[in-house]
Structures are given as structure tokens and as C-alpha cells.
Amino acid sequence: MDLLSILQVLLKGTLITAELAVISFAMAFVIAIPFSLGQVYGNIPIKIITTSYERIIRGVPLLVVMFIIFFGFPSIGIRFDPFTASVLSLGICSSAYQSQIFRGSLLSVPNGQIMAGQSLGMKGTQIFIHITLPQAIRFSIAPLTNEFTIVLKDTSFAYALGVTELLREGTYIISTTYEPLLIYLLCAAIYFIITFSTNSIVRRVEKRFAIHGFEFRGERA
Amino acid sequence: MIKFINVFIEAFPFFMNGLVFTAELALSSISIGFVIGVLVAISRTYGNKLSYSISTIFVESIRGTPLLVQLFIFYFAFPQIGIHLSPLVASIISFSINSGAYQAEYIRGSIQSIDKGQMMAALSIGMTKWKSILNVILPQSLIKVLPSWTNEFAYLVKYTSVAYLVGVPELMAQGEFVASRNFEFMDVFLGVALIYLVIVMILTWGMSRIEKMVRMPGV
Amino acid sequence: MKVLEVRNLKKRYDSNEIIKGISFEMEKGETVVVIGPSGTGKSTMLMCINRLIEPDEGKIFLNGEEITGSKHPEIFRQRIGMVFQEFNLFNHLTVLDNVRIGPIKVKKLPKDIATKVAIENLKKVGLESRMNAYPAQLSGGQKQRVGIARALAMEPQLILFDEPTSALDPELVGEVLEVIKKLAREGMTMLIVTHELGFARDVADRIIFMENGEIIEQGGPEILANPLKERTKQFLAKFREGR
Numbered sequence: 001m002d003l004l005s006i007l008q009v010l011l012k013g014t015l016i017t018a019e020l021a022v023i024s025f026a027m028a029f030v031i032a033i034p035f036s037l038g039q040v041y042g043n044i045p046i047k048i049i050t051t052s053y054e055r056i057i058r059g060v061p062l063l064v065v066m067f068i069i070f071f072g073f074p075s076i077g078i079r080f081d082p083f084t085a086s087v088l089s090l091g092i093c094s095s096a097y098q099s100q101i102f103r104g105s106l107l108s109v110p111n112g113q114i115m116a117g118q119s120l121g122m123k124g125t126q127i128f129i130h131i132t133l134p135q136a137i138r139f140s141i142a143p144l145t146n147e148f149t150i151v152l153k154d155t156s157f158a159y160a161l162g163v164t165e166l167l168r169e170g171t172y173i174i175s176t177t178y179e180p181l182l183i184y185l186l187c188a189a190i191y192f193i194i195t196f197s198t199n200s201i202v203r204r205v206e207k208r209f210a211i212h213g214f215e216f217r218g219e220r221a
Numbered sequence: 222m223i224k225f226i227n228v229f230i231e232a233f234p235f236f237m238n239g240l241v242f243t244a245e246l247a248l249s250s251i252s253i254g255f256v257i258g259v260l261v262a263i264s265r266t267y268g269n270k271l272s273y274s275i276s277t278i279f280v281e282s283i284r285g286t287p288l289l290v291q292l293f294i295f296y297f298a299f300p301q302i303g304i305h306l307s308p309l310v311a312s313i314i315s316f317s318i319n320s321g322a323y324q325a326e327y328i329r330g331s332i333q334s335i336d337k338g339q340m341m342a343a344l345s346i347g348m349t350k351w352k353s354i355l356n357v358i359l360p361q362s363l364i365k366v367l368p369s370w371t372n373e374f375a376y377l378v379k380y381t382s383v384a385y386l387v388g389v390p391e392l393m394a395q396g397e398f399v400a401s402r403n404f405e406f407m408d409v410f411l412g413v414a415l416i417y418l419v420i421v422m423i424l425t426w427g428m429s430r431i432e433k434m435v436r437m438p439g440v
Numbered sequence: 441m442k443v444l445e446v447r448n449l450k451k452r453y454d455s456n457e458i459i460k461g462i463s464f465e466m467e468k469g470e471t472v473v474v475i476g477p478s479g480t481g482k483s484t485m486l487m488c489i490n491r492l493i494e495p496d497e498g499k500i501f502l503n504g505e506e507i508t509g510s511k512h513p514e515i516f517r518q519r520i521g522m523v524f525q526e527f528n529l530f531n532h533l534t535v536l537d538n539v540r541i542g543p544i545k546v547k548k549l550p551k552d553i554a555t556k557v558a559i560e561n562l563k564k565v566g567l568e569s570r571m572n573a574y575p576a577q578l579s580g581g582q583k584q585r586v587g588i589a590r591a592l593a594m595e596p597q598l599i600l601f602d603e604p605t606s607a608l609d610p611e612l613v614g615e616v617l618e619v620i621k622k623l624a625r626e627g628m629t630m631l632i633v634t635h636e637l638g639f640a641r642d643v644a645d646r647i648i649f650m651e652n653g654e655i656i657e658q659g660g661p662e663i664l665a666n667p668l669k670e671r672t673k674q675f676l677a678k679f680r681e682g683r
Contacts, residue, residue, distance in 0.1 A: 055422075056418060058375075059375075059421035059422055060379070060414040061379035064382060071406035072407030075404075075405070075406060075407045076407065113528060113530060119492065119520075119524075121515065126545055135531060159289065180294075180297045180298035181301045191290065196285055
């Protein structure tokens with residue numbers, strides 16, 4: 001195999017990797033929003049449920065979740081193909097982290113901001129929509145980007161279920177070329193290019209929407 | 222529920238065997254990673270241009286690529302250049318390096334959050350730069366870094382499960398071993414999940430106790 | 441009719457009584473300044489008036505309507521402006537948006553009218569040139585003037601000032617006090633908690649001296665020079681030493 005055809009195969013895997021990452025991140029986002037709202041604004045039973053969900057999921061390895069969904073669920077009559085099982089697992093795991101990110105962002109809006117809204121006569125929902133939410137969204141951009149790159153890297157776990165993503169395609173090539181060092185380094189380079197460019201694009205977007213003196217850079221949650 | 226308990230009890234000896242490896246992986250990797258993290262953090266913050274560049278490239282390339290790929294490089298690719306590592310050693314090396322890069326970033330952030338006045342005060346009583354770092358800056362940063370460090374530890378414990386893919390007989394591998402014999406995949410892996418969950422919870426709880434013990438009064 | 445009427449207001453935290461039954465009234469156009477040692481419940485009392493803090497006992501009336509007990513405190517908050525010690529400008533909004541968000545979202549004014557109102561009030565505090573800046577780009581004094589403009593834009597019947605200059609560097613205090621003095625001359629009804637005694641003497645129609653959650657003494661600005669009660673004397677004496 002020449003380098004060009006190797007790259008072609010790896011590119012095919014990269015597309016699957018990207019699909020896995022984008023779909024599961026989006027799915028996690030949709031789950032995380034109501035859960036984080038429940039954690040911050042819910043009544044006590046809702047708080048308990050949403051918080052336990054976050055804590056439990058964050059305590060279990062992605063690989064175990066994948067095995068439960070892919071190998072375990074058929075025993076209760078639910079069967080997923082490897083790709084779907086991977087998306088579900090990645091999505092569920094990331095939803096707990098994203099929920100934690102949104103919760104933190106909502107809570108880091110200072111209380112004075114809310115009091116100022118009240119002092120103008122705003123109602124609870126108005127304060128949420130016009131004061132809390134816009135600030136919380138800005139707070140969560142950096143940690144969410146970080147979370148996306150984590151999901152992207154974790155898509156490599158789908159290898160274990162036989163999804164033909166980047167790492168799996170690389171391994172297939174190795175079985176014919178016997179060049180593991182070159183191929184795995186190429187895989188690593190491709191992951192790096194994606195995470196690096198994601199980070200720099202978001203940073204640029206952030207800069208455009210930045211508010212002078214109003215900064216918040218989170219770390220891996 | 223009863224069936225789950227039976228399966229769990231039957232698999233328990235295997236789980237315990239696996240747990241020994243999981244603990245070994247996690248504890249040695251977090252410790253080696255800690256040493257790497259401190260050194261890299263210091264060289265990124267206080268080092269000269271060269272050591273700054275090297276440590277930055279290290280951190281960025283490790284954090285930019287998946288742990289699984291790093292593990293595969295150490296286990297499957299290194300033999301190509303004549304370095305043969307056992308599954309356990311390859312896992313510990315790649316986990317340590319990976320965790321080291323993340324720990325470096327946390328520690329660096331924490332060092333930078335220490336008030337500039339601390340360094341000036343240390344220099345003003347005659348300490349050298351390195352003495353100031355060692356005696357004044359680092360102790361404060363390490364206390365401050367504890368919450369994110371705990372997070373990293375929990376991540377690492379969970380990520381040790383990928384050692385299964387290169388054949389380390391840790392918890393995940395034991396689960397696979399048991400399930401492929403009794404075909405109770407659901408119950409066995411729920412059991413595995415439960416054990417990880419308990420470990421992570423004990424870890425988080427224990428670290429928060431330690432955090433309280435070492436917290437600087439009034440800070 | 442009285443603009444504000446406070447009757448036997450009480451507030452406690454746990455077993456600690458912060459406000460022990462305060463009563464007073466304010467006429468339209470009156471400027472009342474509340475002075476007293478730190479931690480004696482002055483700010484708590486102020487926040488009870490627009491129910492940012494919920495009082496435990498007592499009744500409060502705005503122009504004869506009872507604020508306490510209403511299910512919709514926001515209706516009264518629209519008519520009571522508040523200026524905070526820590527400014528609390530909305531960090532994500534420009535100066536102009538900070539001032540017009542109330543008129544637009546709460547009073548439902550059309551955007552162009554709200555903008556006009558906002559700019560008018562920014563002119564009043566001398567900051568129309570900074571209307572596109574964000575709060576973090578302003579000095580403390582400018583922030584507080586925007587805070588005042590934001591309160592004014594709602595055309596309130598009463599404005600509460602919670603130590604409006606306490607978070608400011610000394611050289612920035614003057615510009616904020618000037619704005620408040622101008623409002624007093626224009627006949628705005630204001631209740632001001634402050635530690636600036638000189639300012640209190642200049643601007644107050646009436647001064648309330650509070651200590652340990654009680655009103656010790658009240659009267660015209662002359663009580664600063666000739667207090668009747670022993671505790672007021674002690675407080676003022678300490679203050680002069682401190683200066």
C-alpha cells in the first residue's frame with residue numbers, strides 16, 4: 001500500500017470518527033440542557049434525580065457503558081448495531097459532563113446580577129432569559145469545546161465494538177502493511193489536527209463575541 | 222434483581238482479581254503522572270524558551286490525541302523499533318504520560334493563580350527563584366489544585382479500563398471473561414459498572430476530606 | 441399621601457434579630473439619608489423595602505399600596521429603583537442595553553422610545569458618550585453612574601441607594617455624589633444608606649440614625665451637628681476621629 005491509499009483509507013475512518021463525535025455530542029447536549037435546569041431550578045425530587053444521573057454516569061467508564069448497551073441490551077431484547085451503540089454510549093456519558101458544565105455556568109452568574117434584575121421588576125423567567133442565560137452560555141463555551149474534544153478522542157473506544165472509525169481503519173491497514181508505528185502516528189496526527197483546529201476555531205469565535213474584561217476559561221470538567 | 226445478585230456474587234472473586242490490576246494501573250499511573258505533571262508545569266511556567274517549547278509540545282500533543290492511540294503506539298508499535306513491553310507496562314507508561322500532561326495543565330493553572338506578591342515576598346527575604354518556587358509557590362498551588370486533581374484521578378481510574386484492549390487482566394477484562402462464559406452480559410457489566418462507581422465515589426469522598434484537612438485557613 | 445410608609449419592620453436570621461421593628465415615612469420629593477455603624481441592618485432594611493429580602497414582620501406601603509404580602513413584588517420593584525453598592529451592572533450588556541433593558545422587557549416600551557429614555561438618562565449622569573462600552577471597560581464611578589441611570593430609566597417613584605460610594609476609590613466618590621445631589625434638587629424621592637456624612641448634611645432633608653436594627657434618632661441635617669441621643673453623639677465622635 002502506498003501512502004496515498006493509506007491516507008484515503010484513514011480519511012474514510014476519520015469521517016466515521018467525525019460522525020460519531022458530532023452526533024453523540026449533539027445528543028448529549030439535548031439531554032444535558034433539561035438535566036442541568038433540573039439540577040439548578042428543579043424541586044427536591046427533580047434535583048435528586050438529575051444529580052444522581054450526573055453522578056452515576058460520571059462514575060462509570062465509557063467502555064463499560066458501551067459493553068452494557070452493545071452486549072447487555074440484547075438480553076432484554078434490544079439490539080443495536082455497533083455504530084448506534086457507540087453513539088448512545090458516547091452521548092450518555094457526555095451528557096453527564098455537559099450537564100455539569102451547564103449547571104456550573106448557571107450557578108456562576110453572580111447573585112448581584114439576579115438582584116439587579118429583580119430590582120428592575122423583572123419576573124423570574126425574564127431574569128433567566130435576559131440575564132442568567134446569556135451570561136451562562138458565554139461561561140460554558142470554553143468548557144463545552146473542551147468536552148467536544150474529549151468526545152472526539154473517546155470515539156476511538158468505538159474500536160472495541162468494531163466500528164470502522166479512524167483507529168479501526170488504521171489497525172486494518174497495519175494487518176496488511178505491518179507498519180504499526182507509522183500508521184498509529186498518522187492516526188494520532190489526524191486526531192491532533194481535528195482537536196487543535198476545533199480549539200483554535202472556537203477561540204477565534206469566542207474572541208469575536210468576547211466582552212471586554214468579561215472572561216471565563218474553564219478547564220477539563 | 223435476585224438474578225443480578227447471584228451473578229454478581231458468582232463473579233465477585235474474578236472482579237477482585239481484576240480490581241488488583243485496576244488499582245495497580247491507577248495508583249502507579251497517577252503517581253508517575255504527578256511527577257511528570259509537576260516537572261512539566263514548572264518548566265512551562267518558569268523554564269527558559271527551550272524547555273517551555275518542549276513541555277508545551279508534549280502537553281499539547283498528548284492532550285490532542287486519544288489515550289487509546291497512545292496505548293496502541295506503546296504496545297503494538299514499539300516492538301517495531303525493538304522495544305517490547307508487556308501489556309501491564311505499556312499500559313502504565315501510556316497512562317502515566319497521558320495523565321502527566323493533564324496534571325501539568327492543572328498544576329500550571331494553579332501556579333499562575335497564586336498572587337504575584339507571594340513570589341516577590343519570597344525573593345525579598347533572600348530566597349532564590351527555585352527556593353521560592355519549591356517552598357512558597359508549589360505548596361500553595363498543590364493545595365489549590367486538589368479539586369481538579371481529584372477529577373483527573375477519577376478520569377484515570379475509568380480510563381484504566383482500556384488496558385483490557387491490550388490484554389491486561391483488569392476489572393473490565395475479568396467482566397468480559399465471566400460474561401463470555403455465563404452469557405449474562407447485562408448483569409456482569411452492570412456489576413462492573415457498580416464497582417467502578419463505588420471506587421470513583423469513595424475516591425471523590427476521600428479526596429474532599431483531604432481537601433478540607435489541608436485547606437489554608439481563610440483562603 | 442406618603443410615598444413610602446414602613447410600619448414595624450422586623451427581620452431575623454436564625455435567632456438573630458437584624459431589624460427590630462422599624463417605622464418611618466417618606467414624603468414625595470424627600471431625600472432621607474440613613475447613617476449608622478456597619479452591620480446594623482441598614483442595607484437589610486433597604487432590601488426589605490423592595491423585598492429583595494423578605495421581611496418577617498411589619499408592613500410596607502408604596503403610595504398607599506401594600507408591598508408586603510403582595511404575590512407580585514415585581515410590580516412594586518418596577519416603581520422602586522435600586523442602586524447597589526457593587527453596581528451589579530449586567531456584565532453581558534453594553535451601557536445602553538443595561539439602561540434600556542428595564543424599559544423594554546419590563547415596561548414593554550417600543551425599542552426606539554426605550555432607547556430615547558435610556559440616552560436621556562445617560563445624559564443626566566454624563567455618560568452618553570460611553571453608551572456602547574461594556575461595564576468592565578468603565579471606572580467604578582462610571583459604573584455607578586450607569587447604575588443610577590438604569591434605575592432612573594424606569595421612572596421610579598422612589599430610589600433606594602445602598603451605600604452607592606462604598607466600593608469606590610476615594611477620588612471617584614465625588615462624581616457619583618454630584619449626580620445624586622442633582623437628583624435631589626430635581627425633586628426625586630430617595631432613601632440613601634451611606635457613610636459619607638458630609639454628603640448627608642448637604643443632600644438630606646432628613647437623617648435617620650440607625651444602630652443595632654433600631655432607629656435611634658431622626659431629624660433634619662442639624663442633628664449631625666447637635667445630636668440629641670448619647671449613642672448618636674458617640675458614633676459621630678468616632679467618625680470624626682476616624683477622619
